[in-house]
Amino acid sequence: MTARRDEIAIIGAGLAGCLAACFLARRGYPVALYERRPDPRSGAAERGRSINLALSERGLDALRRIGLAEQVLADALPMRGRMIHPVEGQPQFQSYSAAGDRAINSISRGALNNALLDAAAALPGVRIVFDHRLVGLDPADGTLSFDTPQGTVGAKASVVLGADGAGSAVRGQLLAYGLLRESVDLLDYGYKELTIPPLGGDFALDEGALHIWPRGTSMMIALPNPDRSFTCTLFWPNEGVGSFAALDNPAAIRAHFAEQYPDVVPLAPNLLDDYQHNPVGVLGTVRSTPWQVNGSVGLLGDAAHAIVPFYGQGANCAFEDVVELDRCLDECADDWSAALPLFQRRRQENAEAIAQMALTNFVEMRDKVASPVFQTRRRVEHALERALPGRYVSQYELVSFSTTPYAQVRRRVRRQHRVLGAVAGGAALLLVGAITAGLSRGRRR
Known part of the structure; x- marks a missing residue:
């Protein structure tokens, strides 16, 4: 001292x-x-200003x-991955880490x-x-x-x-x-908080995940709380169709949630009150x-x-x-x-x-996480992390589960992508070569 x-x-x-x-x-x-x-x-x-932290x-x-x-x-509360909620169908879990053992913490x-x-x-x-x-x-x-x-x-x-x-x-x-x-570069998006209370004394959703409702140009997320509730945050456009400005009466609010977030409606009894009285924050x-x-x-x-x-x-x-x-x-x-x-x-x-x-x-969160292409890429990344431990590490792991300086993270990820691109290109050339050789042999026969 x-x-x-x-x-x-x-x-x-x-x-x-x-x-x-x-x-x-x-x-x-x-x-x-x-x-x-x-x-x-x-x-x-x-009111409406907590925004849970990860x-x-x-x-x-x-x-x-x-x-x-x-x-x-x-x-x-540890969250080991994202739970993606489509408009229709069952939610899908996406692990944050290759082994599924690492978590960010909702507080x-x-x-x-x-x-x-x-x-x-x-x-x-x-x-x-x-x-x-x-x-x-x-x-x-x-x-x-x-x-x-x-x-x-x-x-x-x-x-x-x-x-x-x-x-x-x-x-x-x-x-x-x-x-x-x-x-000061403001997004043309804002945020508003909602609450999903406990259901029958327990969590209404999986408490081990960060829940995301990706809807292309907007999304909602939910993080668990120790009292078994979830703090939900809408990230919506400020203006236009499906925006905070557009949904300004109870009928429009109910209709929009029924269409875009049908699984949330029965879990959020105070949804209308939260939406009408919680402020819209700036991003x-x-x-x-x-x-x-x-x-x-x-x-x-x-x-x-x-x-x-x-x-x-x-x-x-x-x-x-x-x-x-x-x-x-x-x-x-x-x-x-x-x-x-x-x-x-x-x-x-x-x-x-x-x-x-x-x-x-x-x-990525509002638009890509529900895409089959994105999901395949994540599976490939996790496979590479398991096959090349310490040599290939995804951007998310480096950002969330290490103290590697952020600028170094970006440089490392770019190098990894260049190497993977070269490897993929080489593999494609070999495949084309093999196909060409096979066709040539077929013609000779």
Whole structure:
């Protein structure tokens, strides 16, 4: 442990902010963790905003480093594959791993956030301040201004970290000073949550799978909860046929679900109420650069690089950010002016790689998973993984079940596909040669 320094301010007591507070407190820093909301441990969750998380190896690696993985997994449910629900016919299970033994873990965002808040609050040197909305930041000297129920209050910090999500107030302040550039690419899709309650005291669907209803231009997914319910999320277009805008009355909603999700209707008694009262969320990719200013103000997680949720990597990627920042502080002997630029150099390419993979996976989940061609390709991939252990590894396994940097994953998968393409091409040439030779012999006879 190093000696205590001037206070570090972390803006945002969500997943990344709480984890960062834990890591920095273990390094001996006094930490002030500011959150614009009330303490979520003492109030009701915001309706329709939970979005269950798929916690996988990158996130678990970070939690192990602070001794929290086992506790978190006790409240999680392992999902070993996708359960694909067609409009007609029986659901089909698709394993995530070749051996069928690896799983991603369904956990409530709120439950995980509360566990991290408790862990941060238990560490010496951490103070958590709720109902403080950042409205001012001077990046030159770390002066902060907050709106609170008691009025505007000020604070000061030696280092300010923005971990306040895709709509980051810290990023907004730096943007106002002209100190960074950002791009926000919104999908013309939104999301809305529904609930499938327990059925007869048990799960209404297989609790060991992530359920997907792929419908070409839209989809629904469902993740299991410890109380035996499922949190469902609709990912639909905002406008047009079959969109959120189009389904604006009870008759249209009932008719659409009966046509597109007939197996869900009898399992979701509150479907109409959920649909009419839960909000439509926004989906998009946020890019910004630089992620730090003056070596004393930095961004991490969604505040720096928000991604769409279709690879289940948003929280996992943010947790990996915290691990990498801790590693950079080690290598730079806690010199923030060196560590923050190093952190950006190490992580920016990886953040862009997973942003691209997440967008691609949206198309796969809503459109391709029900395709016989896709299913055959997955079977071939699993066969190759069994035949060439450690030499051929699918993209999904590398992303979800390893800590291989995302950019390296993309490069490796491209190499694998090139080799497979060459092998397949060679095999095709041999086959053509054999057929040609056979026909030639036939003509000679």
